[in-house]
Amino acid sequence: MGIFSKLFRNESAPADTLVSPAAGRTIDLSEVPDPTFSEGILGQGIAIIPSGDVVYSPCDGTIDLMFDTGHAVNLISDAGAEILIHIGLETVSLKGRHFQTFMNTGDKVRKGDKLIGFERQAIADEGFNTVIPVVICNSEAYDGIMAETGKDVEPGDAIISLKKQGER
Amino acid sequence: MKTFDYTVKDELGIHARPAGLLVKQISGVKSSVTIAVKAKDRSADAKRLMAVMKMAVKQGDVVTVTIEGEDEDIVAPQIEQFFKDNF
Numbered sequence: 001m002g003i004f005s006k007l008f009r010n011e012s013a014p015a016d017t018l019v020s021p022a023a024g025r026t027i028d029l030s031e032v033p034d035p036t037f038s039e040g041i042l043g044q045g046i047a048i049i050p051s052g053d054v055v056y057s058p059c060d061g062t063i064d065l066m067f068d069t070g071h072a073v074n075l076i077s078d079a080g081a082e083i084l085i086h087i088g089l090e091t092v093s094l095k096g097r098h099f100q101t102f103m104n105t106g107d108k109v110r111k112g113d114k115l116i117g118f119e120r121q122a123i124a125d126e127g128f129n130t131v132i133p134v135v136i137c138n139s140e141a142y143d144g145i146m147a148e149t150g151k152d153v154e155p156g157d158a159i160i161s162l163k164k165q166g167e168r
Numbered sequence: 169m170k171t172f173d174y175t176v177k178d179e180l181g182i183h184a185r186p187a188g189l190l191v192k193q194i195s196g197v198k199s200s201v202t203i204a205v206k207a208k209d210r211s212a213d214a215k216r217l218m219a220v221m222k223m224a225v226k227q228g229d230v231v232t233v234t235i236e237g238e239d240e241d242i243v244a245p246q247i248e249q250f251f252k253d254n255f
Contacts, residue, residue, distance in 0.1 A: 041188040042217065065222045072184055074218055082218045084184060092183045137217045 018059050018077070018160040019111060020153040021085050022132055023052035028149045029133060034089045037133040042084060045135040046147035046159055055085055055116040056155045057109040058134065066107075066115075067092075070099030073115055074137070081162055082137040087118050089129045098122045112156055134160070141165065170235045170244035174251045175228065182225035186254060191217045193250050199237025201247065205229050231255075 020026070025048065032038045032047045061077040071091040075083045087099070098119040103109060120130050136145055144163035153159060176182065182190070194201050194214050204211035205225060212219035214233070225231060233251065235244045 036185040036188055041192050042184065064218055065224070067183070068224070069183075074221060076218070084218075084221075086184055092180050092185075 016079055016081075016162040016164065017158045018081065018083065018134070018162070020048060020155055020157045020159045021055045021058045021115070021134060022048050022050045023154050024048040024050040024132070024152075026147070026149050026151050026153055026159055027131075028147070029135070032089070032131055032133055033129065034133075037086070037089075037135065040139075042133075043082075043135045043137045043139040044145045044147075045133060045139075046149060047131050047133040048153065048159075049131055050120055052155070053118055053120050054114055054155075055087060055118070055132065057111055057113045057115055058083060058085070058159075060111050061109060063103050063105055063107045063109060063115075066101055066103060066105045069094065069096045070101045070116055070118075071096075073101075073103075075109070079162075080138075080141070084133075084135045084137055085115070086133045086135070087116065087130070088123055089131060091123065091128055094123070094126070094128070098126075136160070136162065170240045172233055172244070172248050172251075174231050174233065174248070174255065176225055176231060176255050177227065178255050179227050181227055181229070182220065182223065182255060184221060187217060187220040189254060190250070191215060191220060194247065197235075197237075197243045197247075198239045199235045199243060202234045202236075204232045204234070206232055225255075 059077040065074040072086045100117040102114045201214040
């Protein structure tokens with residue numbers, strides 16, 4: 001087992017479970033003060049109020065798009081979930097400042113791989129909310145998207161379970 | 169088939185939020201809607217959120233929107249107006 005064995009405890013989580021990409025506290029997506037997320041325009045999911053400065057992969061999969069501004073990343077899990085991780089609100093306007101990407105569009109990733117580093121305090125100091133929505137863009141493909149809200153989490157803790165249509 | 173070209177004016181381009189708004193706007197349309205940036209040889213189904221985001225449309229890009237289907241005459245002007253109002 002690698003260096004993440006201690007950090008990522010849920011090695012045995014099933015494929016339709018996404019783990020937290022960041023340390024922090026999980027909240028309901030509806031509590032995010034941005035209608036794009038709270039009204040589910042981008043899909044269902046969860047959000048994390050971060051206490052760390054790194055975003056890790058929530059699953060095994062492929063980077064479908066690493067935003068060149070580094071403030072967001074789209075992944076497609078090996079099980080077919082289309083996942084958007086968006087670091088902070090309105091942070092597109094930082095145009096890459098305070099973000100460092102560790103992966104590129106097209107890269108294969110494993111659960112727990114480091115994706116993006118962000119200077120949480122610097123982003124907050126510029127007046128941005130640093131909450132991290134994690135959204136399932138193909139929510140319509142699932143009957144159930146269960147989010148573990150109101151929990152203190154470490155990267156690697158299970159936060160979303162996805163039930164595919166037709167599954168019990 | 170209806171088609172129009174639109175040059176993106178928003179300095180941040182079509183990132184996550186505008187992509188979401190576009191897909192929401194188009195989700196109820198019966199016609200197929202495709203967006204393309206010919207200069208970059210890219211196109212996407214405008215009803216698929218991840219595909220629209222992956223286009224990474226920037227300010228100054230000329231987006232060609234193609235609408236094809238039974239309601240194309242009704243929705244094409246609405247979609248064009250949406251681009252003018254939002255992008």
